[in-house]
Amino acid sequence: MDLRKKILFILLLIHSLIVNYIYSKNEKEDSLILNNLEQAKRCLNTYNDSILNYSLNAIYLSKKADKKEYISFAMQYQGKYYIQKEDFSKAISNFIQALNIEEKRGDKKRISEILLDLGHIYYIMEKYERAHSYLQQAYNLGIQMKDTLIIGQSLYKLGKLEESLEYCETRTQEQKNNDYDKAIIYYKKSIPYFEAIKNKLFLGNIYLNIGNAYRKLNNPAKAFENIDKANKLYLELNDTISLIGLKRTKALVYTLTKEYEKAINLMQECIKQSIKHNMTGGLQFVYEDMAYIYDLAGKYKLAKEYYIKYMILRDSVYNSEKSKQIFELETKYQTEKKEKEIIELTTKNMVNKYLIIILFISIIFISVISLILIKISKNRKLIAIQELKINEQKLNQLEQEYKLMAANLILQGEENERRRLAKDLHDGIGGMLTGIKLLLNNMKGNLFITQENAKDFEAAISMLDKSISELRRVAHNMMPESLIVLGIKDALIDYCNSIENNNLIEINFQFIGEFKRVDSKLEINLFRIAQELINNAIKHSKGSHLLVQLIQEKNRICLILQDDGKGFEYNKDILKSGIGLTSVKSRVESLNGTIDINSKINEGTEITVQFFIN
Numbered sequence: 176m177d178l179r180k181k182i183l184f185i186l187l188l189i190h191s192l193i194v195n196y197i198y199s200k201n202e203k204e205d206s207l208i209l210n211n212l213e214q215a216k217r218c219l220n221t222y223n224d225s226i227l228n229y230s231l232n233a234i235y236l237s238k239k240a241d242k243k244e245y246i247s248f249a250m251q252y253q254g255k256y257y258i259q260k261e262d263f264s265k266a267i268s269n270f271i272q273a274l275n276i277e278e279k280r281g282d283k284k285r286i287s288e289i290l291l292d293l294g295h296i297y298y299i300m301e302k303y304e305r306a307h308s309y310l311q312q313a314y315n316l317g318i319q320m321k322d323t324l325i326i327g328q329s330l331y332k333l334g335k336l337e338e339s340l341e342y343c344e345t346r347t348q349e350q351k352n353n354d355y356d357k358a359i360i361y362y363k364k365s366i367p368y369f370e371a372i373k374n375k376l377f378l379g380n381i382y383l384n385i386g387n388a389y390r391k392l393n394n395p396a397k398a399f400e401n402i403d404k405a406n407k408l409y410l411e412l413n414d415t416i417s418l419i420g421l422k423r424t425k426a427l428v429y430t431l432t433k434e435y436e437k438a439i440n441l442m443q444e445c446i447k448q449s450i451k452h453n454m455t456g457g458l459q460f461v462y463e464d465m466a467y468i469y470d471l472a473g474k475y476k477l478a479k480e481y482y483i484k485y486m487i488l489r490d491s492v493y494n495s496e497k498s499k500q501i502f503e504l505e506t507k508y509q510t511e512k513k514e515k516e517i518i519e520l521t522t523k524n525m526v527n528k529y530l531i532i533i534l535f536i537s538i539i540f541i542s543v544i545s546l547i548l549i550k551i552s553k554n555r556k557l558i559a560i561q562e563l564k565i566n567e568q569k570l571n572q573l574e575q576e577y578k579l580m581a582a583n584l585i586l587q588g589e590e591n592e593r594r595r596l597a598k599d600l601h602d603g604i605g606g607m608l609t610g611i612k613l614l615l616n617n618m619k620g621n622l623f624i625t626q627e628n629a630k631d632f633e634a635a636i637s638m639l640d641k642s643i644s645e646l647r648r649v650a651h652n653m654m655p656e657s658l659i660v661l662g663i664k665d666a667l668i669d670y671c672n673s674i675e676n677n678n679l680i681e682i683n684f685q686f687i688g689e690f691k692r693v694d695s696k697l698e699i700n701l702f703r704i705a706q707e708l709i710n711n712a713i714k715h716s717k718g719s720h721l722l723v724q725l726i727q728e729k730n731r732i733c734l735i736l737q738d739d740g741k742g743f744e745y746n747k748d749i750l751k752s753g754i755g756l757t758s759v760k761s762r763v764e765s766l767n768g769t770i771d772i773n774s775k776i777n778e779g780t781e782i783t784v785q786f787f788i789n
Contacts, residue, residue, distance in 0.1 A: 204240040208233050212245065215252045219259075226256045231566055235559065244285075247276040251289060254296075263300055270296070287316040287325045291332065298336055306336055327368030331381060334361030338388055355388045362388070379408035379417060387424050395431040402428065419448045423461060426468065435472035442468060459488035655702070663698040664690045664725060667705055671723055680713055680738075681720050688727035693788055700762045701734060704784055707759050708736050716740025716780060733785040742774045759784075 211233035218226035230249040237245035254269035270293050277285040290313035297306035310332050317325030338358035341351050362385045369377045386401035402425050409417045422445040429438035442465050449458050462485035469478035658666035664686050671684040692698075705723065712721050718740030726733040763770045766786055774780035 208236045208245045212248055219252055219255055228570055243276050247273040258296055266296055283316050283320055287313045291328055294332055323368045323371050327365045330361050330365035334358045355392050359385055359388050375408045375412055379405045383421055390428045395428050398428045419445055430468055430471055438468050459485050658702055662692045663701055666702050680718055684723045686725050690727055700766055704759050704762055705734055708782055712738045730788050735783050737781045739779045742776050742778050742780050745772050745774045
């Protein structure tokens with residue numbers, strides 16, 4: 176082999192090493208980004224808050240590698256996450272950023288997918304015009320691309336929008352019927368597109384929605400016809416969950432034909448299957464429908480029972496995190512073209528008369544650059560790790576702040592509701608009962624009543640007196656007037672005196688220090704804590720004496736309860752064992768207070784709650 180060929184071989188080898196290094200680096204970057212996106216997608220489907228960490232990592236790595244298409248996916252996942260959390264402003268912001276990226280890239284497929292997401296979020300927010308605009312844009316793009324799935328989804332969502340318009344605006348019955356007719360037209364237009372891609376699940380959903388629209392139009396024959404088509408498709412898919420929802424819709428159609436027993440049987444099956452498959456998220460609405468059907472059937476007692484179940488479950492669901500369904504989007508990435516481009520660039524103008532000089536210069540240059548790249552790579556890796564740790568700390572801090580804020584809002588909502596109910600009970604029902612008593616007393620002097628009936632009349636007035644007293648006692652316990660007007664000290668004195676004579680346990684209240692009014696929020700929560708702890712002592716301690724102490728200092732207020740009851744073995748898990756102690760712990764933590772429990776078997780219990788005052 177002559178010198179020229181040897182030099183050419185060495186140069187090719189060097190270029191090959193450079194290509195492999197660059198390709199390996201790009202491949203690792205793509206792999207890291209895709210891994211973070213995949214993890215974010217998994218967290219999205221499982222309602223895991225770690226999605227923010229993974230999506231932020233993906234955005235950071237994508238910006239570093241200038242992979243804008245990956246940034247778009249990360250933004251879209253974050254938007255879907257914020258829909259789950261009902262933070263619609265952040266969700267829209269993320270979708271708009273993703274849309275801007277894809278519009279610059281000119282990827283019509285991705286643009287149409289994000290437009291569908293924007294249409295969906297404005298549908299949830301009941302912004303009809305904006306939702307319709309985005310869905311129509313997605314439909315137009317689907318027609319341009321001849322994309323069957325995009326066209327079908329757009330039509331389906333437009334149908335849902337028309338059917339739900341009654342919840343967005345005040346509509347007359349004539350307008351509602353017109354909306355249902357439009358919805359049916361959209362649904363039927365979407366059917367051929369889903370048939371073309373053989374998507375039985377969407378077809379089943381469409382037929383079920385058509386059936387429900389006909390139900391609202393009071394057309395049971397058409398409703399049953401389409402519901403049966405949906406039922407056949409769900410059975411072919413063995414889709415138990417969809418079949419549960421279908422039974423509920425079919426039961427409501429039976430009310431149109433006054434076949435109430437069939438409707439009730441289907442609803443009962445729906446309830447059993449929902450509980451069996453842990454589908455409790457929408458169970459309260461099934462209870463509401465059962466109450467409605469029993470009312471139509473004239474079974475008012477059962478209607479009342481199910482309406483009570485509906486109210487209880489509704490309150491439970493609304494106080495917890497609400498659940499919602501989000502569409503999944505698949506991602507496709509290609510990297511083969513980059514490898515070809517790099518190889519082509521390394522094969523041009525390699526041989527000339529200065530080959531030897533270029534070779535040595537290249538070797539020196541490549542060596543220096545390699546060292547610099549290695550050093551830069553290490554430094555960037557260290558910086559990336561540090562930034563990830565900082566982001567993780569920020570996310571943990573935000574999560575703690577969110578939990579504290581949520582607890583405060585729940586407690587504030589409870590107190591507002593107590594205050595409203597107390598006022599309604601005292602001023603409304605209490606006033607009515609007092610008025611009834613006065614009317615009965617006036618009637619007593621003007622009516623001829625036998626001696627036997629007079630005793631019943633007196634007993635009725637006595638019962639009415641007891642009812643008025645009990646109503647005032649309940650209203651007072653819900654929001655004592657002394658707590659609002661005079662403060663925590665007088666409220667606790669009144670409360671201890673009001674319950675002392677009705678129980679075997681003797682309650683003593685002591686105040687130590689100089690009393691001054693503090694923040695009303697702190698006073699209300701301290702009173703609720705005292706209520707809960709006193710009631711626990713009465714119910715569970717089996718003691719004969721209970722000492723309640725309120726200590727107020729310049730920068731501290733402290734509540735201490737001591738009983739001589741049976742006590743218990745205390746451990747940290749005791750706070751999780753009952754709703755009462757959990758409620759106390761939540762109130763204490765929401766105001767940055769502390770709680771200390773000291774208890775032993777047969778030696779009584781001492782509980783100390785304290786707050787520091789600014």
